[in-house]
Amino acid sequence: MKLAVATICSHLEHDGRWWSFEPFVLELNVWAELFDELIMVAPVEEGPPPPMWAPYAPQARVRVVPYRRQRGRGLKQERTSAGELPRMIRSLVVAARQADALHARAPGSIGLVAILLGRLLGRRRIAKYAGQWPEYDGEPRSFRWQKRLLRSLWWGAPVTVYGDWPGQPRHVVPFFTSVMSGEQMTAAAAVAAGRRPRRPPRVLFTGRLSRAKNVHVLLAALARLRRRGLELPLTVAGDGSERPALARQAAALGLASQVRFLGAVPHASMHRCYRDADVLVLASQTEGWPKALVEAMAYGLVCIGSDRGLVPQLLGDGRGLTVAPGDEDALTQALEAVARDPAAHLAMGRAAAAWARRFTLDELRESLRRLMIRSWHLPAGALGGAAPR
Numbered sequence: 001m002k003l004a005v006a007t008i009c010s011h012l013e014h015d016g017r018w019w020s021f022e023p024f025v026l027e028l029n030v031w032a033e034l035f036d037e038l039i040m041v042a043p044v045e046e047g048p049p050p051p052m053w054a055p056y057a058p059q060a061r062v063r064v065v066p067y068r069r070q071r072g073r074g075l076k077q078e079r080t081s082a083g084e085l086p087r088m089i090r091s092l093v094v095a096a097r098q099a100d101a102l103h104a105r106a107p108g109s110i111g112l113v114a115i116l117l118g119r120l121l122g123r124r125r126i127a128k129y130a131g132q133w134p135e136y137d138g139e140p141r142s143f144r145w146q147k148r149l150l151r152s153l154w155w156g157a158p159v160t161v162y163g164d165w166p167g168q169p170r171h172v173v174p175f176f177t178s179v180m181s182g183e184q185m186t187a188a189a190a191v192a193a194g195r196r197p198r199r200p201p202r203v204l205f206t207g208r209l210s211r212a213k214n215v216h217v218l219l220a221a222l223a224r225l226r227r228r229g230l231e232l233p234l235t236v237a238g239d240g241s242e243r244p245a246l247a248r249q250a251a252a253l254g255l256a257s258q259v260r261f262l263g264a265v266p267h268a269s270m271h272r273c274y275r276d277a278d279v280l281v282l283a284s285q286t287e288g289w290p291k292a293l294v295e296a297m298a299y300g301l302v303c304i305g306s307d308r309g310l311v312p313q314l315l316g317d318g319r320g321l322t323v324a325p326g327d328e329d330a331l332t333q334a335l336e337a338v339a340r341d342p343a344a345h346l347a348m349g350r351a352a353a354a355w356a357r358r359f360t361l362d363e364l365r366e367s368l369r370r371l372m373i374r375s376w377h378l379p380a381g382a383l384g385g386a387a388p389r
Contacts, residue, residue, distance in 0.1 A: 001383065002038075002039060003099055003103055004099035004103065004123070005039065005040050005103045006092060006104050006108075006114035008042070008077070008108035008109060010043040010077060011040060011044050011064050012044065014048065014049055017058075018055065019056075020053060020054075020056075021052065021053060022266065022267055025053075027361075028060075029056060029060055032059075033060075034365065034383040034384040035101075035383070036061065039095045044064060044068070044070075045071075046070065052239070052266065065091045065095045067084070068080075068088075080109035084109075088113050092113055101126065103126050104126075106128070106129050106131075109142075115127065116149065119155070124376045126157060128160045129147065129150060129161045129162075129288075131143065133162060133163060133165055134309060136286055159171060159173065160174075162177075173371060177364060178359045178360055178361050179295075180295060180361065182360045182362050188274065189357055195346060197343040199339075199342060200233070202235070202276060203222070204237065204277035204281070204296070205236050205280070205281055206280070207284075208238055208239070210241060212286065214285065215236065215246055216245070219249050219250055219255060221328055230336065230340075235260045235273060238262075239264040246261070274299035279303075279304065280304070281335070282305050283305060283325050284325060285325045287305070287310065289310065290305065290314070293314060294314065294356050297319065299353065300350060300353040301352070302321070304338075305321075306323065306324065308325060369384065
């Protein structure tokens with residue numbers, strides 16, 4: 001079977017292979033194991049791959065039908081205009097006619113078009129909503145439209161969402177994602193099992209450096225703790241538009257010697273960052289499935305996340321701490337509690353590691369296989385052959 005995938009993730013061809021944003025590629029490699037070919041309906045650009053991009057697996061058969069060209073670089077893409085709609089529709093129809101099934105990835109402009117046209121294209125359908133499923137203050141109207149369409153009978157096909165939320169129609173399926181292999185998860189479990197209390201605990205942030213990630217709030221909290229005699233080292237693994245401002249803020253707060261900015265770190269190199277840290281802070285304004293949070297849990301870190309969306313479910317039952325995004329007082333208190341008694345929080349990290357170890361790429365592949373075979377009424381051996389024993 002061939003699968004058409006409607007995505008806003010830009011692609012480029014380099015050294016004879018298609019490349020895209022690394023976390024996206026790691027997940028789509030799983031889909032490529034289930035289908036004979038992936039036909040990506042996506043933006044296309046030229047030039048060498050930007051940081052944090054990766055090629056698809058050598059065995060993955062990937063083809064791209066572009067709906068826009070050279071309209072940005074990496075994750076920085078121009079907003080979609082109404083004038084692009086005919087090209088988007090044409091590209092989606094071309095890909096769907098060559099495929100047996102359609103995968104709409106939302107939120108995003110091409111995802112919205114795929115949701116609207118999916119039933120008319122006469123193909124098996126499955127959607128993924130990759131953002132925060134419950135509505136939230138300040139949410140773009142187009143995101144809310146996409147959620148309402150996906151809940152409706154018009155779409156009427158499986159929609160995977162992050163978290164188990166009450167009052168959803170049957171075709172809205174609680175799901176997860178992963179970018180960690182079974183081997184990587186085993187290595188993480190070994191690190192978690194060997195953790196010991198460390199004073200002062202080392203803090204990690206990993207992710208895109210945008211204002212919504214609230215790294216500026218983390219720096220302010222660390223400055224307050226420094227004035228109280230607690231100097232917590234911070235490693236920032238990631239890049240983005242906020243990096244220059246964050247570096248200036250760290251210097252102005254007297255944290256220059258305490259904070260390391262690593263820039264973009266490939267996923268394969270994140271093992272060392274998780275191994276060397278004790279606490280992860282990811283208190284964003286919104287999150288879908290925060291991969292970095294679940295990865296840090298697998299490594300046994302004490303995780304501090306926001307009290308929004310799915311995060312309280314992930315960190316519930318003593319697996320971590322939550323604070324309101326942007327609440328400097330609450331974040332300072334949480335970090336201080338860990339810093340003053342790191343031994344008392346070891347059990348929290350161990351509970352997090354035990355819970356997170358099931359979220360591997362292998363389990364993602366088999367969960368997707370089961371869902372599509374059941375929903376599309378396919379024979380048991382469909383989609384990449386029989387499941388491995």
